[in-house]
Amino acid sequence: MLAPPAFCDAVGRELVRFGRELASEGAAQVGGAFTDVPAADALVKSSPEAFLLAVLFTQGVPAERAWAGPYLLSERLGHLDLSRLATERESVDVAMCARPALHRFKHTMAGWVSDAATRLLECYQGDARNVWAGEPTAVELMERLAAFRGIGRKKAAMAAELLSRTFGVPVRELQGGTVAYDVQVRRVFLRSGMVDLDTRAEIERAAAEAFPEAPGLLDLPTWLVGRQWCHPTRPQCGECRLADVCPRLVERSVKGVGARRAAAAPDSGRGAS
Numbered sequence: 001m002l003a004p005p006a007f008c009d010a011v012g013r014e015l016v017r018f019g020r021e022l023a024s025e026g027a028a029q030v031g032g033a034f035t036d037v038p039a040a041d042a043l044v045k046s047s048p049e050a051f052l053l054a055v056l057f058t059q060g061v062p063a064e065r066a067w068a069g070p071y072l073l074s075e076r077l078g079h080l081d082l083s084r085l086a087t088e089r090e091s092v093d094v095a096m097c098a099r100p101a102l103h104r105f106k107h108t109m110a111g112w113v114s115d116a117a118t119r120l121l122e123c124y125q126g127d128a129r130n131v132w133a134g135e136p137t138a139v140e141l142m143e144r145l146a147a148f149r150g151i152g153r154k155k156a157a158m159a160a161e162l163l164s165r166t167f168g169v170p171v172r173e174l175q176g177g178t179v180a181y182d183v184q185v186r187r188v189f190l191r192s193g194m195v196d197l198d199t200r201a202e203i204e205r206a207a208a209e210a211f212p213e214a215p216g217l218l219d220l221p222t223w224l225v226g227r228q229w230c231h232p233t234r235p236q237c238g239e240c241r242l243a244d245v246c247p248r249l250v251e252r253s254v255k256g257v258g259a260r261r262a263a264a265a266p267d268s269g270r271g272a273s
């Protein structure tokens, strides 16, 4: 069933409005926080290296758990020193995997953390701020982020948007940004008639059409709509932010690995890169 274009326009406008509200509030992920562990939230906000490492964690686990990852790892290791993270790979793996494991993909995540530390030391003088230094364009920033093993286009889009919106990092040509192609965004775009096909190209095209100046602005509001109301089963359309504009195509579902994860854990964070 094809949604009338009017729905797309109205949904796009409401998502932009929601996105602007979130930006004005300095929203991180949920409210002003990345995670409900205060010390972990403070670390992600104060340490560029912790932020970058946390981006690696945002995969297949609830967002709060993902963003707490670097802090919990530092608690177990007694440090978050890049040189040691890069060279003491066995220790990182042991700390990541000790019960309860710090991530669903514990061995993979440990390797990504050590690789990221190595890259930060070799390419960015051990300072993650250099990754986003020099007022890069949105495209350049996503490319720099995606050069880290464990950060694909999806995480790169999310991180670029967070750096710009939440941390005020100067980013040029925001029209080159986009939304993360994750399960929440896909479900909301499908059900709200923003797209009829669940492909990365279609999702990114729809975001760019809705807000050509900065398509990435739609990322967080759409993710929040998916997480809070547009659940895989029993969506809460009556309470939804898009209630007045959405055609409620709730029979539409997201297929694939990410969809199964979301069905198992509706609170799921960003899925696989």
Ligand code: SF4
Binding pocket: 188, 191, 192, 225, 229, 230, 231, 235, 236, 237, 238, 240, 241, 242, 243, 246, 247, 248, 249, 250
């Ligand atoms: S919860 Fe309902 S109203 Fe909200 S985006 Fe999903 S289908 Fe649309």
